[in-house]
Amino acid sequence: MHDLKAIRDDAAAFAAAMRRRGITGPEFPGYPAEGAEHAIMALDRQRRDAQTGLQTHETRRNELARAIGQAKRGGEDTTALEAEGAALRQSIETANAYLAESARKLDEMLAVLPNILDADVPDGPDESANAEQKQVGAPPAFDFAAKQHFELGEALGLMDFTGAAKLAGARFTVLRGDLARLERALGQFMLDLHVSEHGYTEVSPPLLVNDATMYGTGQLPKFAEDLFRTTDGRWLIPTAEVPLTNLAAGEILDAASLPLRMTALTPSFRSEAGSAGRDTRGMLRQHQFWKVELVSLTTPEASADEHERMTRCAETVLERLGLAYRRMLLCSGDTGFSSAKTYDLEVWMPGQGTYREISSCSNCRGFQARRMNARYRPVQTGPKPAKPDFVHTLNGSGVATGRALIAVMETYQNADGSITIPEALRPYMGGRDRIG
Secondary structure, eight states: OOOHHHHHHTHHHHHHHHHHTTOOSOOSTTSOTTOHHHHHHHHHHHHHHHHHHHHHHHHHHHHHHHHHHHHHHTTOOOHHHHHHHHHHHHHHHHHHHHHHHHHHHHHHHHHTSOOOOOTTSOOOSSGGGOEEEEEESOOOOOSSOOOOHHHHHHHHTOEEHHHHHHHHOSSOOEEOHHHHHHHHHHHHHHHHHHHHTTOOEEOOOOSEEOHHHHHHTTOTTTTGGGSEEOTTSOEEOSSTHHHHHHTTTTOEEEGGGOSEEEEEEEEEEOOOTTOTTSSOSTTSSOSEEEEEEEEEEEOGGGHHHHHHHHHHHHHHHHHHTTOOEEEEEOOTTTSOTTOSEEEEEEEEETTTTEEEEEEEEEEOTTHHHHHHTOEEEOOOOSSSOOOOEEOEEEEEEEEEHHHHHHHHHHHTBOTTSOEEOOGGGGGGGTTOOEEO
């Protein structure tokens, strides 16, 4: 989560970092209201004082044990010493319980505080302050009125929202025939690109995970309402980032094995809490959708370059598909909880006449690694082995196949309602060049 030593060494810097995240007031009832850092320091002092007191008690207990032993060997009365020992045992038990409770409270406090942002992340309250880095490709011009994907899909008889609602409710879609195949083709194309050209290892992870796994990447405890939970206490993954990153949980990796790059094509499940009334038509915002995920584990020195590399891998997908897009650097108010810096790729949606997010590529630095205790051992340069350090974790969409399907449909639509298949996807579509 956060390095307590770093907070102790410069609490003002930590407070400034939290203020950039909008955390300024009395987040923790019962502790100083000036800011999160004061609450953390107050509880940390209590915990350390309890630890010191416990050590004092344990030292006295050991002294008493020796004194009682000597007294017994000398035939002396040990009643007073044993009474003190019994009292000490009770004090130690109480101190241990207090120490455990202080540590639990401190962990809970730190667990809900977001990652510290990189210095070059712009300040701002929401997406309106995001900074455009570049635009690639020109939005297509049509000599007819561009339709949205759901208009195209329903007219072709290949996109069924009524049937999906009957089966599962709102925010689900049934794809049929060529559109179902096109979505599958997109996923296969992206996996092949990332594995064959970008050096990622394909992984097929579980879609259900436990509490610790969700905690490790920052979904729990703060975002439980955004998730789906099963009756046996497992969680449906909101993204393959969760299982892929947690493969390193509790491990000490060899520096020579880094970077580790993994990719997976999986369904993702999100409750879309708080999105009532947004994107209710079509399949832009769904409870279930397919996504190709990219995850990297690397050293602190290499993570900034790895972030740029990962983002370029996602951009290559859009370029191969001939889709116009832009790269946005997210501002402080729009950057995710676990991320220190995020680039969003926004693809042009001709039917909507606007850019919409299709990929987020984030550098989480050591934030997730601390939560899951994922470390590596640096290369030994002296007589002693180097001390393990936390890896840096990165994740990005490479890209969301459902949104890619929407962008392809709207970008490659024709006046007669048919859809031209991009050249990159034709080998996955049996050589066909058109749907409809």
